[in-house]
Amino acid sequence: MTAPARARGSQELIRAEEPVLAHNYHPLPVVVARAEGAWVEDIEGRRYLDMLAGYSALNFGHRHPALVDAAHRQLDRLTLTSRAFHHDRLAGFAERLAALTGTDMVLPMNTGAEAVESGIKVARKWAYDVKGVPADRATIVVAADNFHGRTTTIVGFSTDETARAGFGPFTPGFRVVPYNDLAALEEAVDETTAAVLIEPIQGEAGVLIPDDGYLAGVRELTRRAGCLFVADEIQSGLGRTGRTLAVEHEPVVPDVVLLGKALGGGIVPVSAVVGSRGVLGVLRPGEHGSTFGGNPLAAAVGTAVVELLETGEFQRRAAELGTVLREGLAALVGRGVVGFRARGLWAGVDVDPALGSGREISERLMREGVLVKDTHGSTIRLAPPLTVTGEELRGALGTLEKVLTS
Template identity: 70%
Template structure:
């Protein structure tokens, strides 16, 4: 038995099987590359589902974390700390918003948004108590808590977790007519991913997001954009909504906000919306802790330069041009995405997404499958064009085989 096999066997013996990882055991990483416990190098073309937009062990982020580790790491929200005000102020400015409510994980940000929208609905809109409704899209992925899977349409996410939380209306993604029909006087929010990641990097029809923005504004309904995967440079803009000049009422951020160093998430909105909270009504021991704020502040500073958005735009155009050449050759049925983010539908005749991911691993490239036939590509925004081309060459070789 190899070192890798022994490590995987030990993990499977003592950890719940809630994931199905590829059979690789990472020991170190830097930039766009990872090295396993046997010394083999792999090009990371997943970037932790966009949590590693700035690459592994980015020096600016590691230095920021180290400096903060020497000062203070946790105060809880029982006290103020000297990084909190800057974090909230600068993140609000980056988003063009007024207030920030920090949490830890993406799912916590979504849960916080649900609570916020309901509280806003009762206190501001005047919805009768207990009657608030939130409209969501089919094939969504917003997390895995009991409430969130209550409005999932993925059987694997829902099976054996009922009874489910009421108060959600599910409509087809990209269908404005269905969305409009679902809105009632008791609707407090529409919650959407500007690009559906887990569903296979699905980009909505042109004009859909602006129409949703216009409709929600006209009906006094909050438009909540879950930019946890799509935001912070991934698509070539700071936020995916910007591609259609849309500004939602609320951004949900996570993953890349922590720079691949610590979990950081946030709900960012107006004073009218986040101002509904009073002390004691919502909280988190670790939310907005000093270490998280220090790293996130460096992330914000990096995004302000526009460098990473530009890289995602330029390399993304190259990525999609090369992937587009694969369509119609018998192995790839379709390619979707924006910026350095792509969903590649593998022809069922050629293999499953899992099989292609395993073959790519053998070639030194790490990706991950979703929904059986699709692989997702989301390399770190710091990847070089040469490394990106090397990874694409490996993909072409696997598909030819």
């Protein structure tokens, strides 16, 4: 018998994972046991400020009272029916999510990757049924350095060899162009193009923000070409950038938006494909489904998330505290930071490689009580919960300064 977790130290628990867990992650050496708001605590009682927020899944912080209450109340009533039957939470969730995003229809799913896969299926079906693309010839244009998930279809159009290598053969029908390059995009689009699928901000690539006008250019190009604009807002959406959706920083309305992560409030996996009736309306019974998609517990938590966003409070907090974040990072340029990109409470920070890799910087920050995550090279990502206070945010920036200049 193994010892109970409470009687084992962090290093012992980490070593215990090695023989039994597949090594598809390389986590920082911290073992989290409890959390609330923007703070987590490890099994030995040390506290850390969470500046990653579950890759934006925890936009509302850990265990937000309204979300926990919604989950508790639903757990006492009904958790799952499957879509073989109706249940009393789904229609309300779909109506409010559609209203929040300014769309007509909602296709509820579970994970972000599942939302992307669903979006791909919808775009292809629309291309055949509405646009008139010949059978099995539909193409989708995507951007280099994208991150849309890790299913075999999705990694097939990734340009990250770590994600791709060893997992072929891959699904055909995708064309990859440079991100933030309208000329390349226009050249790739033709009569077979069902959709252009892009992230309004590329998170995994280091929080890459396109030039002003790029998203509007994508919208105009797809409109002229008669294909769909599908925006992957799984990380960037639901308040993270200071707007409900990141595309709202330009006067842009995509045909389809993919949502996930924060939609589940950090409690259950919830994702959705939302869009116009003319697009999502192509699906017929039996053509797509998910046993857990739109389940009562997910719908209850998702509705509570929408209620939080309907007030605009979290969007305003992200915008206001985003100024604090940008100003704090600007003060570190030349003092260990060689560059950064930030929008709302989301930033990619490029550290002087001479000071260490992104992983090494993340480990030093962890030892000082701040949790972040590295991405490629010497870049780290900052994405605190939208519940973080100005004081907490300034404290984290002060810790980053200490790590970089000590």
